[in-house]
Amino acid sequence: MKKIAILCSGGDVSGMNAALKRFVEYAFDRGMQPCFVENGYEGLIDNQIHEAGYSDVAGIISIGGTKIHTSRSERFKEEAYRRKALENLRTHGIDGLVILGGDGSFKGMQKLADESGDIGFIGIPSTIDNDIAGTQYCLGVDTALNGIRVSIDAIRDTASSFGRAFVIEVMGRECGYLALVSALTSGAEMCLIPEIPYDLSVYKEDFLQQKKEGRSYFIAVVSEALKNSEEISRWFEEEIEVESRVTVLGHVQRGGIPTVHDRLMAFHFVTTGIDALLGGTKSAVVCYNNGTFVCKPIEKVAFKKYYIDEDLLKLGREFESPQHKQV
């Protein structure tokens, strides 16, 4: 292998820049020329490909987002545009491509790999949603969770001062992982995610009892997938008789200084990915499980449903059982 490239696709995450830095430095270490594809699959189609050097990655490790930009590309779903993308890779003499993205990006990568034959493709799970089957961890999740924690801690200050209920809507697309872990680690009273059926009448009995015992405020964390934040807020006002506000955390969850954990994970993901390309892998996704990084075929990753770990779900189910917490 002489030349390898990297691109970012789908939602950006904090830690992508650390991955770019490792990519450039490790490619040079292994005697290859690293290249950047700007702007995800859109840039691949439009030939936004250039060689990268040490100066391109100097000072970016502590910055969120991605220096080479990302995109969601409708054109890439059409074979004619993917043919153009492959032509561009060949023109630049690129033997391997590393793709930082989520399962959508990997589905696109699979098509590209099937249509290519000679170029190697490696996916690195990168999404704050942590919703990719086959890997326990996706790059960016730790930074997102820590950002959410800071927001919920701050909301608790005003919630307790006013004696209000706050319904905090957390991202995750169809997956409740971010909401569940955030609710558990911020000491929320309520957690609603698509993976756990809930019964508001059980919450009602518990919350009214807690109110009697002196609780004056509530924190509810709800997954964006349920699309019911306003409804839950009204429920607090009407059924629990406590003033309520909704906070949609939104895209603040996608930014911020990458945590140490995400920087380190970026290094391991990229190292494993480049080693796999050098070992002749033509198409795979780097997965992290129980402390180990391994490459798995895309079909075991992108086309399977992700399930939240059962131990976490068990903890999540405890939100609905009456706890009569004292404040």
Ligand SMILES: Nc1ncnc2c1ncn2[C@@H]1O[C@H](COP(=O)(O)OP(=O)(O)O)[C@@H](O)[C@H]1O
């Ligand atoms: N079935 C598919 N075939 C080809 N390309 C796809 C497919 N699904 C997604 N992609 C490409 O991957 C990009 C990123 O996917 P998306 O689902 O938006 O984000 P993520 O990779 O984070 O899940 C899409 O904009 C599209 O270009």
Ligand SMILES: O=P(O)(O)OC[C@H]1O[C@](O)(COP(=O)(O)O)[C@@H](O)[C@@H]1O
């Ligand atoms: O930034 P956009 O395009 O509005 O998309 C929002 C979605 O992107 C995410 O932040 C991340 O999703 P992906 O990593 O799968 O792209 C989701 O949690 C959210 O639903």
